[in-house]
Amino acid sequence: MKTLDTPFLKKLRCICDMSTSCAALTLINIGEIRYMFNRKTLFRRNKTTNSSGKSIPIDPVKSKWLDRFSEPQTGHAIDAEQAYNQSMEEAKVFSENGLFQKNDVFLDLGSGNGRQAIGLLEYGIKKYVGIEPVKESVEFSRRTFSDYLQCEFIWLNLKNDQYNPTGTINPLEMRIPFEDGYFDAAIAGSLFTHLGSLDVCEHYLGEIHRALKTGGRLFCTWFRNPPNALSDDHKRSVFKEADIITMSTKYFTVYHTYGGMSDQFHDQWCLYCRK
Ligand SMILES: C[S@@+](CC[C@H](N)C(=O)[O-])C[C@H]1O[C@@H](n2cnc3c(N)ncnc32)[C@H](O)[C@@H]1O
Numbered sequence: 001m002k003t004l005d006t007p008f009l010k011k012l013r014c015i016c017d018m019s020t021s022c023a024a025l026t027l028i029n030i031g032e033i034r035y036m037f038n039r040k041t042l043f044r045r046n047k048t049t050n051s052s053g054k055s056i057p058i059d060p061v062k063s064k065w066l067d068r069f070s071e072p073q074t075g076h077a078i079d080a081e082q083a084y085n086q087s088m089e090e091a092k093v094f095s096e097n098g099l100f101q102k103n104d105v106f107l108d109l110g111s112g113n114g115r116q117a118i119g120l121l122e123y124g125i126k127k128y129v130g131i132e133p134v135k136e137s138v139e140f141s142r143r144t145f146s147d148y149l150q151c152e153f154i155w156l157n158l159k160n161d162q163y164n165p166t167g168t169i170n171p172l173e174m175r176i177p178f179e180d181g182y183f184d185a186a187i188a189g190s191l192f193t194h195l196g197s198l199d200v201c202e203h204y205l206g207e208i209h210r211a212l213k214t215g216g217r218l219f220c221t222w223f224r225n226p227p228n229a230l231s232d233d234h235k236r237s238v239f240k241e242a243d244i245i246t247m248s249t250k251y252f253t254v255y256h257t258y259g260g261m262s263d264q265f266h267d268q269w270c271l272y273c274r275k
Contacts, residue, residue, distance in 0.1 A: 065118050068144045075134035075163060076112035076190075083115040091119025094187070097256055097272050099217050100125060104184035107131070107176065107211060109204070110191035114141035117151055126150060129183075131176065133158040133167055161234040162194060171200045174207060181213040188220040193268060196234045202247050209251040209275055216275045218252060221259075221268035228263045236265075248273055 050056050058066070062084055069080035078086075094100055103126040108116055111130025114137075120128055130153045132138050138155040145151040158174055159167030186208050192201050208218055223231075223238040231238040248254050252273030260269025 061122065069113075069115070071140065071144070073113045073140055074136035075132075076137065078113065078115055083113075084118060087115050087117075087119035088122065089119070090116065090189075091123050094119075094219060095123060097219075099187075099219050099272060100185040102126075105129075105182065107178075107183045107186040107208070109176070109186060109188045109208065110194070111137075111141065111153065113137050114145060114151075114153060116187060116189060117141075117145060117148075121145075121148060121151070128152070129154065129178070131156055133160055133164040133169075160194060161196070163234075171195065172203050174204065176207050176211040178211050180210050181216075183212050183216060185217045186212060186219070188218070190221055190268065192220055192239075193223050193237055194234050196232050196237050198239055198243055198247065201239070201244075202250075205247055205251050212275045214275055218273040218275075219270065220248075220273070221270050224260050224269045227261065241269075244269070244271075251275070 065084045066080045069078070069083045100106060100120070100123075102124040105127045106120055106125045106129070108114075108128065108130045111117070111132045112134075114130050117128050117130065128148075128151045130138075130141055130151070132141070132153065133156055135155050135157075138153045141151075141153040145153070154177065156169060156174065156177075157167045158164060158169045158171050160171070188204070188208065192204070195201050195204065212218065222244050223236060224241040224244055225238050226241070228238040230240065245254070248271060252275055254271050254273050256272035258270050259267055261267065
């Protein structure tokens with residue numbers, strides 16, 4: 001069959017090519033906009049509502065973190081407003097209780113989605129390392145804090161029946177991948193409450209002790225018995241108060257404690273320890 005290649009058809013083909021390119025460019029642009037949207041650089045929330053529903057301006061620091069944490073999260077997911085408020089408040093309490101100082105090198109073991117880095121970064125720590133077994137949480141944290149070059153998020157494929165049931169590393173063999181005495185301070189917020197056995201907790205305390213410098217500080221939280229019923233469930237691990245004290249004082253001086261007086265889910269026993 002004869003091919004019709006008239007000037008008209010050439011023009012038509014050219015228009016079609018152009019529209020395909022335009023469509024491709026449009027898709028690229030949509031991709032870029034979505035990327036910017038995901039990176040929270042396009043729109044930034046600058047208003048919130050107060051308790052009586054009135055719209056009020058929010059400060060740019062808060063707005064930045066609200067945007068970053070509004071992306072869907074896996075693992076220990078947390079609402080953006082809560083992530084920001086709790087992290088800022090906790091960092092203030094940590095600082096008041098002598099846990100860390102500006103320019104500290106900081107370890108967050110069981111870092112979840114990295115929410116506790118918010119307050120610490122705003123206070124001006126020198127370096128933050130988060131270690132976490134949920135891969136998606138580590139990926140979320142890496143994206144969310146990608147412009148904070150002092151942050152590092154490490155994935156260790158540790159087994160945990162609740163958070164990472166297919167993990168291949170036995171927690172009894174967990175090693176913090178840093179040299180002895182690398183860190184000034186560490187937190188293990190709501191970590192020992194999910195480790196299941198005393199053996200694992202003791203191994204973790206030993207590893208944290210090794211990775212901290214002399215005088216280094218640790219904040220950790222526990223469910224103690226009493227007032228809670230003993231449990232080796234990874235969803236809510238509860239140990240005898242006497243065992244927690246024996247284990248902790250094997251490695252650290254416990255210099256401050258509070259909380260954990262009831263069996264309410266969020267009422268954890270908070271220990272401040274020094275090496
Ligand atoms: C309740 S969340 C707390 C997360 C974070 N610390 C926070 O306060 O937002 C407990 C975290 O510990 C992590 N985790 C569970 N088993 C662990 C293990 N064996 N070693 C280290 N982290 C673990 C979980 O994946 C989860 O992110």
